[in-house]
Amino acid sequence: DGSDVNNEEGSAAENEESAKGRVGKRATPRTRRGRGRGRVRHGGEEDEDEDDEDGTRRAGHRRNRNRRGRGRAAGNEGSDSEGDPAKARKNQANQKSKEGDEGEEDEKADKSGKGKNEKKQDKKSDKKGKKEKANKKKKDKKKSGSGSDSESEEEMTEEELAKLKEEVEEKKKLIATLRNKPWKMKKKLSVLKEAQLFVDKFEGALGKGKGKKFYAYKVMMTKKWMKFQRDFENFKTACIPWEMKIKEIESHFGSSVASYFIFLRWMYGVNMILFGLTFGLVMVPEALMGKPYGSLPRKTVPRAEEATAMNFATLYDFSGFAQYSVLFYGYYNNQRTIGWLKFRMPLSYFLVGVGTIGYSFMIVIRTMAKNANDDGGGDDTSFNFSWKMFTSWDYLIGNPETADNKFASITTSFKEAIVEEQESRKEENIHLTRFLRVLANFLALCTLAGSGYLIFFVVRRSQKFALEGLENYGWWERNEVNMVMSLLGMFCPTLFDVISSLENYHPRIALRWQLGRIFALFLGNLYTFIIALMDEINLKASYLLLFIILEEEKIVKYNMTIWEASLYNGTIPENSTAPPIQVDPADVPRGPCWETMVGQEFVRLTVSDTMTTYVTILIGDFLRAVFVRFFNYCWCWDLEYGFPSYSEFDISGNVLGLIFNQGMIWMGSFYAPCLPAINVFRLHTSMYLQCWAVMCCNVPQERVFKASRSNNFYMAMLLFILFLSTLPAVYTIVSIPPSFDCGPFSGKTRMFEVISETLELDFPSWFGKVFGYATNPGLVLPFILLMVLSIYYLNATSKSYKEANLELKKKLQ
Amino acid sequence: LFYRYRDLAPQLVPLDYTDKPDVTLPYELIGSMPELKDNPFRQRIAEVFSANGDGNMTLDDFLDMFSVLSEMAPRDLKAYYAFKIYDFNNDDYICKSDLEKTVNKLTRNELTPEEVSLVCEKVIYEADADNDGKLSLEDFQHMIIRAPDFLSTFHIRI
Numbered sequence: 001d002g003s004d005v006n007n008e009e010g011s012a013a014e015n016e017e018s019a020k021g022r023v024g025k026r027a028t029p030r031t032r033r034g035r036g037r038g039r040v041r042h043g044g045e046e047d048e049d050e051d052d053e054d055g056t057r058r059a060g061h062r063r064n065r066n067r068r069g070r071g072r073a074a075g076n077e078g079s080d081s082e083g084d085p086a087k088a089r090k091n092q093a094n095q096k097s098k099e100g101d102e103g104e105e106d107e108k109a110d111k112s113g114k115g116k117n118e119k120k121q122d123k124k125s126d127k128k129g130k131k132e133k134a135n136k137k138k139k140d141k142k143k144s145g146s147g148s149d150s151e152s153e154e155e156m157t158e159e160e161l162a163k164l165k166e167e168v169e170e171k172k173k174l175i176a177t178l179r180n181k182p183w184k185m186k187k188k189l190s191v192l193k194e195a196q197l198f199v200d201k202f203e204g205a206l207g208k209g210k211g212k213k214f215y216a217y218k219v220m221m222t223k224k225w226m227k228f229q230r231d232f233e234n235f236k237t238a239c240i241p242w243e244m245k246i247k248e249i250e251s252h253f254g255s256s257v258a259s260y261f262i263f264l265r266w267m268y269g270v271n272m273i274l275f276g277l278t279f280g281l282v283m284v285p286e287a288l289m290g291k292p293y294g295s296l297p298r299k300t301v302p303r304a305e306e307a308t309a310m311n312f313a314t315l316y317d318f319s320g321f322a323q324y325s326v327l328f329y330g331y332y333n334n335q336r337t338i339g340w341l342k343f344r345m346p347l348s349y350f351l352v353g354v355g356t357i358g359y360s361f362m363i364v365i366r367t368m369a370k371n372a373n374d375d376g377g378g379d380d381t382s383f384n385f386s387w388k389m390f391t392s393w394d395y396l397i398g399n400p401e402t403a404d405n406k407f408a409s410i411t412t413s414f415k416e417a418i419v420e421e422q423e424s425r426k427e428e429n430i431h432l433t434r435f436l437r438v439l440a441n442f443l444a445l446c447t448l449a450g451s452g453y454l455i456f457f458v459v460r461r462s463q464k465f466a467l468e469g470l471e472n473y474g475w476w477e478r479n480e481v482n483m484v485m486s487l488l489g490m491f492c493p494t495l496f497d498v499i500s501s502l503e504n505y506h507p508r509i510a511l512r513w514q515l516g517r518i519f520a521l522f523l524g525n526l527y528t529f530i531i532a533l534m535d536e537i538n539l540k541a542s543y544l545l546l547f548i549i550l551e552e553e554k555i556v557k558y559n560m561t562i563w564e565a566s567l568y569n570g571t572i573p574e575n576s577t578a579p580p581i582q583v584d585p586a587d588v589p590r591g592p593c594w595e596t597m598v599g600q601e602f603v604r605l606t607v608s609d610t611m612t613t614y615v616t617i618l619i620g621d622f623l624r625a626v627f628v629r630f631f632n633y634c635w636c637w638d639l640e641y642g643f644p645s646y647s648e649f650d651i652s653g654n655v656l657g658l659i660f661n662q663g664m665i666w667m668g669s670f671y672a673p674c675l676p677a678i679n680v681f682r683l684h685t686s687m688y689l690q691c692w693a694v695m696c697c698n699v700p701q702e703r704v705f706k707a708s709r710s711n712n713f714y715m716a717m718l719l720f721i722l723f724l725s726t727l728p729a730v731y732t733i734v735s736i737p738p739s740f741d742c743g744p745f746s747g748k749t750r751m752f753e754v755i756s757e758t759l760e761l762d763f764p765s766w767f768g769k770v771f772g773y774a775t776n777p778g779l780v781l782p783f784i785l786l787m788v789l790s791i792y793y794l795n796a797t798s799k800s801y802k803e804a805n806l807e808l809k810k811k812l813q
Numbered sequence: 814l815f816y817r818y819r820d821l822a823p824q825l826v827p828l829d830y831t832d833k834p835d836v837t838l839p840y841e842l843i844g845s846m847p848e849l850k851d852n853p854f855r856q857r858i859a860e861v862f863s864a865n866g867d868g869n870m871t872l873d874d875f876l877d878m879f880s881v882l883s884e885m886a887p888r889d890l891k892a893y894y895a896f897k898i899y900d901f902n903n904d905d906y907i908c909k910s911d912l913e914k915t916v917n918k919l920t921r922n923e924l925t926p927e928e929v930s931l932v933c934e935k936v937i938y939e940a941d942a943d944n945d946g947k948l949s950l951e952d953f954q955h956m957i958i959r960a961p962d963f964l965s966t967f968h969i970r971i
Contacts, residue, residue: 385935386956389915390899391963395852395882396970403851411920418928421935 171195251409268683275676283326289339298742327674330596330742346744353670368715440502452528514652556591591741602668625697646699663721840868853918882969907948
């Protein structure tokens with residue numbers, strides 16, 4: 001219907017206003033501008049308006065801009081008083097755009113009058129959309145007509161002029177405030193007509209309109225720019241992946257469950273970037289520009305394993321061909337530069353490793369800061385319920401599905417608010433509650449200690465079994481440790497859940513305690529596991545182990561020279577200066593490659609973790625739901641309300657699983673560049689699977705609670721895990737020599753030597769000197785001190801700002 | 814806008830409005846407009862803006878309604894009309910029964926009666942400044958002016 005604007009305005013407006021005799025005046029550009037009426041602009045705008053296919057009747061809006069622009073200060077005041085932020089913004093935009101156009105001469109005369117005049121125009125458009133617009137235009141043309149009339153009245157005396165001006169301004173004021181009066185349309189129209197007649201008759205017309213074309217062009221550009229901005233914002237919002245899914249889940253299950261999915265999505269984004277880094281800067285250069293498979297011993301499957309190298313079982317275990325590929329550390333060559341680009345592979349590998357960790361730290365802390373900002377800003381809880389009741393329904397909704405979701409989300413939001421209210425109203429018997437909480441914590445500690453001891457015991461037993469030879473024992477004994485750890489991981493959280501019912505906390509706080517306890521459980525288990533292993537070998541022996549590996553390397557090196565010599569028919573040269581004989585790389589004896597082994601372990605762990613999660617979801621949630629649904633008919637008690645019933649979404653378990661998984665990725669990605677890729681894939685499928693499972697098999701919790709600050713809590717745990725997982729990698733980089741036979745750092749004594757090598761060889765000499773000075777402890781320590789002091793200062797100022805903020809808020813109330 | 818009005822009932826609405834014909838469209842047609850059909854308050858909206866309070870609207874009422882609900886209408890005007898919409902019994906006060914009806918319409922009767930009454934009590938507690946147990950126009954305006962998303966939700970784009 002936008003295309004028929006002309007006719008509509010013409011017919012409807014003309015019909016309505018025919019009695020007033022304003023028929024047929026259309027866009028004839030006039031150069032006179034009666035007190036900022038700028039019909040010229042109207043003329044210009046009309047054309048634009050008609051051209052605009054935007055179905056939304058933003059006529060009034062456009063009009064607004066034009067009028068306001070002209071009125072500058074006065075217009076601004078008027079618009080601000082109405083308090084519409086959108087309008088004010090456009091005002092300012094137009095103000096700026098109109099500055100150039102307007103001459104000063106008109107404005108001085110009666111700025112306020114003009115402002116009100118413009119407001120009159122705005123009001124009219126509000127009231128009647130395009131119909132009014134046509135009216136206005138016609139009236140404006142009339143005004144120009146009457147302007148010419150009034151010019152002839154300049155013979156009036158000064159006093160009469162002044163009085164007339166006063167009356168005209170009064171009428172203008174009435175017209176200006178007419179919009180705010182909640183009268184019926186007819187009444188408004190008649191009052192408006194009368195006032196405008198009056199104003200028209202007696203207003204003088206002076207001044208010229210300038211640069212109308214330029215003005216019209218500017219208006220059109222501003223309009224188009226606004227539209228473009230709006231479309232771009234829509235597009236950006238549409239680009240956010242899974243937004244609709246998460247909104248649906250949020251409306252049915254509440255914001256706490258949705259916060260897990262938002263966390264998952266955020267994690268997916270981080271992993272995508274890590275994947276980009278490792279894939280683009282490490283895997284692709286080596287694959288494209290490095291020596292191909294089979295050219296070097298480290299890149300070839302050893303002869304002994306060749307037979308089984310392509311079996312699915314081997315590949316699933318990430319040995320065989322998978323092991324000798326860009327996926328793992330061992331494949332990379334230690335050539336300083338590769339390819340025609342002189343791409344420095346070892347440097348890139350090192351920097352990407354450090355960079356992933358650095359980037360992860362940065363992004364976690366940045367997200368924490370952003371969350372803190374969002375939370376600290378608006379936690380205004382006055383009128384909470386009133387606002388929920390009166391402003392939660394979005395009148396723009398025109399789609400039944402969206403409406404369904406909106407109803408569900410409103411209901412959930414009310415329930416959340418009710419829970420908050422009930423919690424705050426609860427009467428507490430302080431002593432009983434305290435006693436119960438202490439008891440609950442004591443029980444939790446007992447559980448943790450018990451699980452730790454169990455693991456210790458089981459590991460010792462398994463070592464005893466290993467000593468006696470694994471063949472004597474069945475499957476259970478062989479896998480005892482794994483099974484016990486998994487079982488503990490499955491049952492202890494439920495135990496914690498039961499214990500937490502003693503504590504009677506607000507559900508959000510209870511969730512945090514739960515998360516904390518499960519976290520402690522997993523860490524404790526891991527720690528006892530390592531201790532039990534170490535204890536057996538004991539620390540000295542671990543160094544012994546390292547030493548043994550080094551010795552083994554030496555032995556293998558020696559063996560290799562002997563073997564080479566054997567190829568030269570028996571002589572053992574002191575140094576191999578003889579030309580190398582072509583030997584098939586598959587036959588060369590290999591040194592141990594502990595980095596690849598570590599990488600493989602991590603990859604296997606990740607894969608098995610993924611499988612476990614999926615299987616748990618399928619069995620624990622889906623089969624259970626199927627069972628409850630279909631066997632309910634033929635069962636003695638009501639399955640849906642009684643024992644199994646449908647499961648609730650386990651927020652804490654899933655969040656922790658996600659966090660620990662990410663910790664493993666961070667630990668392992670230095671040794672296995674393929675880990676971020678695997679993780680991206682895993683998170684992607686996990687998102688879809690879990691969204692489906694939640695909507696299909698889970699029921700919302702009894703007490704739905706709002707997850708206001710939970711996001712920062714997850715981030716804090718993530719930060720802690722990030723710190724813990726980078727420790728092993730950093731330790732190996734700094735103190736353990738890399739394997740001599742595989743990987744990009746082979747041949748160096750320490751991995752970080754690649755940096756010093758680059759500095760010496762690639763950068764100009766002064767750079768190395770500067771770097772040497774910069775790393776002087778005398779410089780670094782004061783720098784660290786300065787940073788600590790600035791952190792303290794910033795912290796103090798932010799606290800004071802927050803307090804000032806609160807004070808101001810109180811004053812506003 | 815006039816064409817949208819006419820499209821609802823082409824046979825009733827003449828193209829020529831010169832003689833100001835007195836044409837009113839029945840509520841059923843208004844309520845079936847795509848912009849309004851999912852709105853739980855459409856009945857009340859039509860009643861508030863119609864000339865005789867029964868939901869049948871002339872062109873003027875139609876324009877009035879969409880202008881108030883448009884983006885450009887000032888906050889006070891919207892607040893005034895919102896008050897009238899949520900005042901189900903038209904007694905110029907939003908009393909507890911009005912609130913209960915609002916909540917039930919918003920949640921499609923999913924909340925229990927205790928929860929509903931808790932919500933209504935909280936609303937009266939929060940917004941009632943003159944302590945008469947119901948919300949007058951001033952109370953309502955005072956509360957709604959401060960709401961951050963009132964303008965963006967009380968808005969229909971047509």
